Amino acid sequence: MGWYKSLVLPVVRWIDAETAHGLAICALKNNLVPRDDDALDATPILETEVFGRKFANPVGLAAGFDKNAEVPNQALSHGFGFIEIGSVTPEPQPGNPKPRLFRLYSDRAVINRMGFNNEGAAVVAERLRKRARKGILGANLGKNKYSEDAAADYVKGVAALGPYADYLVVNVSSPNTPGLRALQGRGPLEKLLTSVLSARDIHAKGVPVLLKVAPDLTEEDKADIAAVVLKLRLDGMIVSNTTIDRPVGLNSYDQDEKGGLSGPPLMEPSTKVLADFYRLTEGKIPLIGVGGIASGKDAYEKILNGASLVQLYSALVYHGLELVTEIKEDLARRLRKDGFASVADAVGAAYPEISGRKAPVDEARAAKAAVKAKAEPAKAEVAKAAPAAKTAAKTAAKKPASKPAAAKSKAVPKAGPTE
Numbered sequence: 001m002g003w004y005k006s007l008v009l010p011v012v013r014w015i016d017a018e019t020a021h022g023l024a025i026c027a028l029k030n031n032l033v034p035r036d037d038d039a040l041d042a043t044p045i046l047e048t049e050v051f052g053r054k055f056a057n058p059v060g061l062a063a064g065f066d067k068n069a070e071v072p073n074q075a076l077s078h079g080f081g082f083i084e085i086g087s088v089t090p091e092p093q094p095g096n097p098k099p100r101l102f103r104l105y106s107d108r109a110v111i112n113r114m115g116f117n118n119e120g121a122a123v124v125a126e127r128l129r130k131r132a133r134k135g136i137l138g139a140n141l142g143k144n145k146y147s148e149d150a151a152a153d154y155v156k157g158v159a160a161l162g163p164y165a166d167y168l169v170v171n172v173s174s175p176n177t178p179g180l181r182a183l184q185g186r187g188p189l190e191k192l193l194t195s196v197l198s199a200r201d202i203h204a205k206g207v208p209v210l211l212k213v214a215p216d217l218t219e220e221d222k223a224d225i226a227a228v229v230l231k232l233r234l235d236g237m238i239v240s241n242t243t244i245d246r247p248v249g250l251n252s253y254d255q256d257e258k259g260g261l262s263g264p265p266l267m268e269p270s271t272k273v274l275a276d277f278y279r280l281t282e283g284k285i286p287l288i289g290v291g292g293i294a295s296g297k298d299a300y301e302k303i304l305n306g307a308s309l310v311q312l313y314s315a316l317v318y319h320g321l322e323l324v325t326e327i328k329e330d331l332a333r334r335l336r337k338d339g340f341a342s343v344a345d346a347v348g349a350a351y352p353e354i355s356g357r358k359a360p361v362d363e364a365r366a367a368k369a370a371v372k373a374k375a376e377p378a379k380a381e382v383a384k385a386a387p388a389a390k391t392a393a394k395t396a397a398k399k400p401a402s403k404p405a406a407a408k409s410k411a412v413p414k415a416g417p418t419e
Ligand SMILES: Cc1cc2nc3c(=O)[nH]c(=O)nc-3n(C[C@H](O)[C@H](O)[C@H](O)COP(=O)(O)O)c2cc1C
Pocket: 062, 063, 064, 065, 067, 086, 087, 101, 110, 112, 114, 116, 140, 171, 174, 212, 240, 241, 242, 262, 263, 264, 266, 290, 291, 292, 293, 311, 312, 313, 314, 315
């Protein structure tokens, strides 16, 4: 057991979750968090290029941990391939009343209803301006709670933070800002993203713009979002934010707290939505897979289901930053074992008909999972023949409601509620 689990977690357990988070930021700021000796070792098989940016590895820190860009370089020094700051709103705002962050210990999960508490775009931009630029930094943008013109807020965010970011994120998926997720509807989304892209061309030319979506989307929502993303040629998507759903089987005392759930219970539903977007965008849009990653296996599963990069947050609460190195080592082992030469080679390998990847070893496994999901005897026969793996995966692709191929997770995927 590492130092975090044996020394820190037993103490942190007794501290309120938000205070513990503040202490973590403070410890990072003062370089008090022990670092793995091999945290920054280069691993060629993990190096990857996505939306024109070069990543030392595909494992990133998700938005919400460093909302105000207080410790981006310190976080990078623990071995992340990239970090995302924010969400940042144009004006500073306090967020929701406390308590608003809950650890679900038995489920290794988190519920939060922070409500975009942050110091505002001007303060964060100034911090980023002074930062020694290294690694890849994404800036996640939100809107102020009481702002009536959402598009104007995101445009302000692009203008303030775009010049200091390697990519920008339009976050319309937090469950904790009233009305925010309605911006995922086809009409409002197209209007919003068109404004953001124009602002990007003025204030931050060439900086990729990504859209971060919720996991709680109907089939129609997903098709609409994919159509807009393809039409506007967005640079990428982040799938997904926290869920307002409460999957069956949660064991923790605080499971009924209002807010977004993250951590392992989100792994399966968010991976399903990821696979759905991979198919709906036909592999043409780079995807960042986030939601429930707590191991190299989880990260690999996101990649096979279409993620070019992955992110995590909640698992760090229970495993500490040591987990980053563990995930990278395990991911590299899995890629080598399945005969992939790089991360990029494995992206979407569960769907060879889209990715065009050979998927040397995994092909059979992906096909098997796809067939199992549909349990049609005729198709099962087809899948038994090795060259037919492609056909089987195609079958899965045509059934968006079925379990994603290669996603060998614990429970039957459960669709999130309609918003
Ligand atoms: C305390 C907390 C705060 C978060 N704040 C934000 C945020 O400001 N903006 C955002 O896009 N996502 C935010 N997220 C969502 C994460 O970026 C991520 O999408 C989600 O937690 C799923 O990943 P995980 O299961 O690895 O935590 C937050 C998550 C947590 C737990």
